[in-house]
Amino acid sequence: DDGLVVAVDGPSGSGKSSVSRAVARALGLAYLDTGAMYRAATLWCVRQGVALDDAPAVTAAVRALPLEQGLDPEAPTVLLDGDDVTAAIRTTEVSAAVSAVATNLDARAALGDRQRAVIAAERTGGWSGGRGVVAEGRDITTAIAPDAPVRVLLTASEGARLRRRSLEVHGTADAAAVAATHDQVVRRDAQDSTVVEFRTAADGVVTVDSSDLSFEETVDALLAVVRAAG
């Protein structure tokens, strides 16, 4: 039997990365963070001196992206040309620039091909030994793995998402920190949603709203969706 594929989409601050990692850990599955691929592609362009508004140059750079991504949910490391960029891809500079790659349809196609190849490999072997993969991003339930047996849209109210991102980035969720986070989160989601729809669930996708759930409760809610798909 082929391994399991759990597809999780959601906006920034929905908690989808940490929740998806925990679900992968609980089920012994590989963890594929597709946002990390977009971030690594963006950092690669910056490091190679590729102008982010030069779409053909960005596409060429992304097609040749020297990316190695760890699929172990305990250590989802990201190597770029052998250099560990796991932390470097999380800076506000990369977050602010990533939409240039995400809205480039040829670059999306190139990254999408890699994502499908990882998912296919994990279903029969790969890091998980064929147990399968939790793949997380913006278009996994709709474009990358629309036939995954488990598909979840993880949402949360704007207020909850801003609080979480603010805590993550600034270590506090006071008014000033939330205001500083607002522009980033809301603008990035608005830019991203011009090319991928991740705010409403596609047909057959289960919505989990984490606004009033703790981290553990959200993980349990996803595990319940997986069990129900049995």
Ligand code: C5P
């Ligand atoms: O999830 P994360 O915030 O790390 O994603 C970074 C960016 O990558 C998103 O803002 C979005 O522009 C892009 N992305 C995407 N499609 C995905 C995953 C991420 O366009 N499947």
